[in-house]
Amino acid sequence: MAVMTQAPAPGTRRQMLAEFWFYFRANRGALYGLYFFIALVLVALLAPLLAPHDPILQDRTALLTPPFWQEGGTTAYLLGTDAVGRDILSRLIFGARYSLFIGVVVVSISLIGGIVLGLVAGFFGGWIDMVIMRVMDVILAFPSLLLALVLVAVLGPGLTNAMIAIAIVSQPHFARLTRASVLGEKNREYVMAARVAGAGRMRLMFRTILPNCLAPLIVQATLSFSGAILDAAALGFLGMGAQPPTPEWGTMLAEAREFILRAWWVVTLPGLAILVTVLAINLMGDGLRDALDPKLKRS
Amino acid sequence: MIKFILGRLAYLIPTFIGITIVAFGFVRILPGDPVLLMAGERGMTPEHYQDMMQRLGFDRPIWAQYLEYLWKLLHGDFGNSIVTKQPVLSDFLALFPATLELAICAIVIAMLVGVPVGVLAALKRGSWFDQVTMTVALIGYSMPIFWWGLLLIILFSGVLGWTPVSGRISLLYYFPAPTGFMLIDSLLSGQKGAFSSAASHLVLPSIVLATIPLAVIARQTRSAMLEVLGEDYVRTARAKGLSPGRVVGVHALRNAMIPVITTIGLQVGVLMAGAILTESIFSWPGIGKWMVDSISRRDYPVVQSGLLLIAGIVMIVNLVVDLLYGLINPRIRHR
Secondary structure: OOOOOOOOOOOOHHHHHHHHHHHHHHOHHHHHHHHHHHHHHHHHHOHHHHOOOOOOOOOOOOOOOOOOOOOOOOOOOOOOEOOOOOEHHHHHHHHHHHHHHHHHHHHHHHHHHHHHHHHHHHHHOHHHHHHHHHHHHHHHHOOHHHHHHHHHHHHOOOHHHHHHHHHHHHHHHHHHHHHHHHHHHOOOHHHHHHHHOOOOHHHHHHHHHHHHHHHHHHHHHHHHHHHHHHHHHHHHHOOOOOOOOOOOHHHHHHHHHHHOOOOHHHHHHHHHHHHHHHHHHHHHHHHHHHHHOOOOOOO | OHHHHHHHHHHHHHHHHHHHHHHHHHHHOOOOOHHHHHHHHHOOOHHHHHHHHHHHOOOOOHHHHHHHHHHHHHOOOOOEOOOOOOEHHHHHHHHHHHHHHHHHHHHHHHHHHHHHHHHHHHHOOOOHHHHHHHHHHHHHHOOOHHHHHHHHHHHHHHHOOOOOOOOOOOOOOOOOOOOOOHHHHHHHHOOOOHHHHHHHHHHHHHHHHHHHHHHHHHHHHHHHHHHHHOOHHHHHHHHOOOOHHHHHHHHHHHHHHHHHHHHHHHHHHHHHHHHHHHHHHHOOOOHHHHHHHHHHHOOHHHHHHHHHHHHHHHHHHHHHHHHHHHHHOHHHHOO
């Protein structure tokens, strides 16, 4: 595979995008991941149009109906119903909204928080740097799911609090990455030039240095996106995330647990939705890493 | 080397203090009065309330309370559980071997499978073996393990009837547990069938817990191997006519293992998070399930100290890995 030069060739934004797309496209898995992700976004946006039923409407005449291809299934409920007669397909479709929403919110909070803390720590150095990075060390010393679980116990169970908790535990990764890139960039000549030209601190941090630190952050953002979906589903599964009757995939699994030996579809399908979504995002992440970060080994 | 060890230890102290502040602050930021929380549903008389406030030291300034908390911790006093009335530390020590046994089995599975798969995938880069195993590894890495556990229960316990659904050993067996490790204790007990019962209970949880570390180790081993195989010293070794087995086994693998060992160390935190889910699914009586149960029972002294103990263990393991890393890689030690 071709080797990219370390600094992006001078060129317009369009050229850089074209170059990025050239490398991203070479990775077939990443491309499939991207297609699936786009499809999922469409499903989430069009959920009310696509879903055949109301996701929380209970049909007491059709409890635990199997999927249509199995004996006893009907085409009215393509993927069957759960223990209180709700259509699983509709719940899965609406669940896509929650998972994507969780990913977007968590990544936005932790990305912004991490960038600000990392920039400040790396740019100013000294005791500010030390305090910020020690706090990040402390957060990282706890297993993330455990800390999120305890935070949710403090804040109270629910989707919003689960998202806040997951954002707090995933934010140190962004802070560390930003700080490391800032330390690498801040003594380079272009920063000196900007400083000499009279750029203020804010401008130096956000306009001069930050754009050159973005590549690893974008890769980490995709990883955190899939991680957030997994963690939120795990919290939902433990009863500390989204609360019933919310059609969140992890919560659906928690409600389905007692039927695992009687009705395979109520357990299998929500988990499959989580797996495929996370897999698609991770495939995209691998492709992004290869395309954006030529320093990492292409493999 | 001693300087290196001391440096690492000194580095840990602020982190450890931070962890105690988090554990201490956790109970403070809970909504509601801590004494009323501990009193539970029954409530208490005003006199009793005052007495409790004084006895627990809540009437004193917060920094004094923190110092006293720290002082107690240093003397091994982690408080008492509201539910069992036992010291938290003794509950923890009683349950920890179950989690440790599970975690050791999981990491052994992950290493025994992950390292060879990663090495082979790197050696046969681009082959169907490489593509299939790395796809499977990415699926494993993306796996919601709580769902994966349920699937395995459906298949192996429900359909095939090969393994039990939950617990550590069949209720038919009862014997003293000197080590706390069910596999060893069941062997020591000499009871017929006890060991196979314990082993069959352990199989599914270990596989579930091993899944993500296995995927990470396989991917990391492959990329570390690929990097090392491109180095000059490997080319030299090849050029001077060493057998391919020796080049890979001695020259490449030993150097590739350095980042892999770090990765394995980092998996300890992942294992603890995984243990929470795995133990909940399989009703495995370890500290993961204990923490989840305590959170839902609002047994806050347990949550507080459990958090501290688990973070402490993760920190110590990471320290050991760091030291090992310095031991096998002198470049780090002398930096």
